Amino acid sequence: MQQGDTYTHRFTAGNAVYDGFISTFKDTNPLHTDAAFAQAKGFKDVVLHGNILNGFISYFVGMCLPVKNVMIQTQSIKYALPVYMNDELEFTAEITGFFESVNTYEFKFFFKNKEGKKVAKGELQIGLLK
Amino acid sequence: MAADTIAQVNKIFIDVLDNEDIVLDPTTSAKDIDEWDSLNHIQLIVAIEKHFKIRFNSSEINGWKNVGEMCAAIEKRLEQ
Numbered sequence: 001m002q003q004g005d006t007y008t009h010r011f012t013a014g015n016a017v018y019d020g021f022i023s024t025f026k027d028t029n030p031l032h033t034d035a036a037f038a039q040a041k042g043f044k045d046v047v048l049h050g051n052i053l054n055g056f057i058s059y060f061v062g063m064c065l066p067v068k069n070v071m072i073q074t075q076s077i078k079y080a081l082p083v084y085m086n087d088e089l090e091f092t093a094e095i096t097g098f099f100e101s102v103n104t105y106e107f108k109f110f111f112k113n114k115e116g117k118k119v120a121k122g123e124l125q126i127g128l129l130k
Numbered sequence: 131m132a133a134d135t136i137a138q139v140n141k142i143f144i145d146v147l148d149n150e151d152i153v154l155d156p157t158t159s160a161k162d163i164d165e166w167d168s169l170n171h172i173q174l175i176v177a178i179e180k181h182f183k184i185r186f187n188s189s190e191i192n193g194w195k196n197v198g199e200m201c202a203a204i205e206k207r208l209e210q
Contacts, residue, residue, distance in 0.1 A: 073169065073172060073173070074173070097180075099175065099176050099179055099185070100185065100186075100187050100188065101175055101179070101185065101186040101187055101188050101190065101191045102171075102172040102175045102176060102188070102191070103188070104172055104176055106176075125176070127172060
């Protein structure tokens with residue numbers, strides 16, 4: 001792993017993750033559960049919870065990197081567009097910095113929907129466990 | 131040690147550790163600041179390296195006993 005390395009992974013924001021999120025965290029705000037409410041607020045359907053994307057980031061860090069001795073240290077995300085049920089998302093993360101002194105990598109990442117539009121972007125810092 | 135170096139490091143500590151009351155001196159070490167734990171130590175080093183646009187290696191930072199040694203290492207690296 002070195003600066004400039006780029007990783008991509010495809011996620012589907014489907015029923016399983018949506019139901020699992022609601023079952024686990026009980027966030028049934030009408031924006032996420034009531035299509036009429038969401039449409040009245042200008043969205044085409046219920047909007048998936050933004051923090052579902054953070055779950056995808058967790059999967060990326062834990063399962064997609066070439067090493068498993070990793071731990072998220074900091075993470076920030078900005079949401080640009082809503083994500084709807086069954087949206088296919090392409091996640092891209094690039095290593096933008098490496099701090100050998102503390103075994104820490106910095107990434108910039110973004111999610112694009114199938115229309116190629118960025119729905120979210122952010123930064124991530126992970127450490128390699130000794 | 132230049133006063134400006136420790137002043138800049140002091141600002142980084144205040145920001146990273148979210149504690150406006152921190153006043154560093156050369157003898158300050160992790161045992162003197164509650165928030166200076168192992169995870170925050172990583173954030174401090176990353177912030178210092180980014181702020182001063184320098185890089186250390188692990189053996190260097192593991193040798194620091196206090197803020198004075200940290201600042202001396204920063205200044206030495208800036209001179210190189």
